[in-house]
Amino acid sequence: MSHSTEGAIVALRDGALIDADDRLHVEGCGVCSEALEEATRRAEWIQRTLSEGARAVDTDAAKRAVRERLDGIRAAERPRRRRFSLAQAAALVLFGAVGASALPNSPVRTWVGERMTPSPDVPAAVTTASDAAEPIETSVDVAVGPAGLVISLRGVPESSRVEVAWTNETTARITAADGSSFSIAEGRVESVVTGGPVRLVLPSTAGPLRLDVNGRRLLSRNGDELELPEGSIAETADGLVLQVPQY
Amino acid sequence: MDFDNTFDQQYPDLVRYCHRLTGDRDVAEDVAQESLLRLFDRGIEGSEHGVRAWLFKTATHLVRDRYRVRQNRKRLLEVNPVVPSATEAPDTSLERNEDRNRVREALDTLAPRDREMLLMRYSGFSYREIADVIGVSATSVGTLLSRAEKRFERAMTEAGEAA
Numbered sequence: 234m235s236h237s238t239e240g241a242i243v244a245l246r247d248g249a250l251i252d253a254d255d256r257l258h259v260e261g262c263g264v265c266s267e268a269l270e271e272a273t274r275r276a277e278w279i280q281r282t283l284s285e286g287a288r289a290v291d292t293d294a295a296k297r298a299v300r301e302r303l304d305g306i307r308a309a310e311r312p313r314r315r316r317f318s319l320a321q322a323a324a325l326v327l328f329g330a331v332g333a334s335a336l337p338n339s340p341v342r343t344w345v346g347e348r349m350t351p352s353p354d355v356p357a358a359v360t361t362a363s364d365a366a367e368p369i370e371t372s373v374d375v376a377v378g379p380a381g382l383v384i385s386l387r388g389v390p391e392s393s394r395v396e397v398a399w400t401n402e403t404t405a406r407i408t409a410a411d412g413s414s415f416s417i418a419e420g421r422v423e424s425v426v427t428g429g430p431v432r433l434v435l436p437s438t439a440g441p442l443r444l445d446v447n448g449r450r451l452l453s454r455n456g457d458e459l460e461l462p463e464g465s466i467a468e469t470a471d472g473l474v475l476q477v478p479q480y
Numbered sequence: 481m482d483f484d485n486t487f488d489q490q491y492p493d494l495v496r497y498c499h500r501l502t503g504d505r506d507v508a509e510d511v512a513q514e515s516l517l518r519l520f521d522r523g524i525e526g527s528e529h530g531v532r533a534w535l536f537k538t539a540t541h542l543v544r545d546r547y548r549v550r551q552n553r554k555r556l557l558e559v560n561p562v563v564p565s566a567t568e569a570p571d572t573s574l575e576r577n578e579d580r581n582r583v584r585e586a587l588d589t590l591a592p593r594d595r596e597m598l599l600m601r602y603s604g605f606s607y608r609e610i611a612d613v614i615g616v617s618a619t620s621v622g623t624l625l626s627r628a629e630k631r632f633e634r635a636m637t638e639a640g641e642a643a
Contacts, residue, residue, distance in 0.1 A: 240623030249607040249622060275629055282636065283500065283602050285579055290492040295509060296484070299517050306521055461545040462514070 237265045239272075246272045371415075372408035372432075378420020381440035385423045386431060389446050391479045393429025397444075397452065398472040399437035406434040429477070451475050481525055487516060489528065490535055493603060497536060500599050501543050503584050511546070515539045536603065537613045540596055586635035594628035601625055 237245075241255045246269060259265040375382065382405055389395070407415070410428035417423075420440075435442055435454075444452040452475065453460045467474040491512055498508035515538045518524075524534055587595055593614055600610045610625075611618040 238623065239626040240620070242622075243626040243629075244607065244622035247601070247607070247622070247625075249618075251622075272626065272629075275633060279598070279629060279632065280602055282583060283599070285583075288499075288505070290495045292488060292491050295491055295495075295513050295516075296487045299487070299513050299520070300483070302513075302517055303520055459546075464541060464545050 236262065237268075239268070242268050243272050245269060246276060370408050371411050371413055372406055373415040373417065373422065373424075374404050374406050375417050375422045376404050377436055377440040377442075379440075380420050381442060382436075383421045383443045383445070384433070385421070385445045387423070387425050387447060389426045389431060389477050390429050391477055393431065393477045394466075395444075395446060395451060395475040395477060396430060396432045396469070396472065397475065398432070398434045398469070400434050401437060402434075403436050403439040405436060405442075406432075408432040435472075446475075446477050449478060451477075481520075481531070483520060486519070486531065490532055491516060493532075494535055494539055497599055497603050498539055498543060500583075500587060501540070501595060502546075503588060507543075507546065511539050511542045514542055533605065533609050533612075536600065536605065537609075540600075540613050544592070582636065582639040585639045586632055589635045590628065590631055594624070594631060597621070597625055598628045598632055 237255050237259050241251050242259065242265060244251045245256060245259055259269055375384075384405065384407065386395075386407075386409075405422075407422065407424060409424065409426045409431045412427040413424055415422060415424045431446075433444070435444075441455040442453065443450065450462050453462075461473075461475065463475065463478050465473045466476045494512040494515060495505075495508050498511045499505050502508055502511070515535045518538060519531065519535060524531065526534065587598075590598070597610055597614055600613065607621040607625075608618045610621050614621075614624075616624065
């Protein structure tokens, strides 16, 4: 049998599973035994080297900081739960009305019927297949200001995708669902988005950039340094895909 | 899961791992805290070992994302100034700082995969766990680790000669 590979020797040293023949060979082979000893010496030296000079860590301060952030997240969840309850109540009323309108001689049915019957003078609206299939979106272009660009999006549903593509231009483009509103000032754009996904074309080099979604930082870029505090879920040919975090 | 116990058990090792990985103590603390925040926020449960593996994996991904475009290693060294400890004698402190810088420089010469692999191995992770984070097969970890160790040893020798 030829000598064991360096991978097998290191795996044997580290107690990882290796082929039984490899183990027997190393035990009986002077060359491989020596390689194992050398690998063991190297491991001990690296362990010592990496452990030396390790600075003390202030766990208590970090604990306080994380606890405060967790409390902040929990506090932010409470109003959202109330809003959710209101939405549930609205849905209940709606379903109740629909249910009542289904009953024969129901006053709700009569009321709805009076208002929904098309006037003979006004032709009914026609929805074409292409209208239904074509997603309608709205977009805005905004130039990077002298101090960079801050994009702040609100109302983006949790777990929505935020697709980012990089461009060499100095203008950013934000595209979101139809009905989204934008307000633009120099170096800043704020948007109330009516639904996901959101698509952004962002300058790859011009100015520092910051993207906040629902009050949380999802991306910042300063020069070559890109920070994604919430991480990304995919990379694309010309950018990356972020996901609006759940709270 | 007990917040205090988990924090006490995992945070110091996580900071040291991230510090070795990034060369920046502030970033290391930030990433370690973010990882623990996600752990508690998402209610991740498991054995101590499972939680540890999850935290290190999350921290590794956070570091990768943070420096995805291009790491400026020189800048990282510059923003990681050497601060003498008040409790150490000046000579000892200086020696330790030189050692730290040499380790830092040697780690910086390694490819990200080698660095992650080396630091995970010497933080006590199994080949399978390393393979999971690095994205290679468990059977190739031995070979890759052996090469990474040799590169690190060589880089440390060169850093020592240059000093």
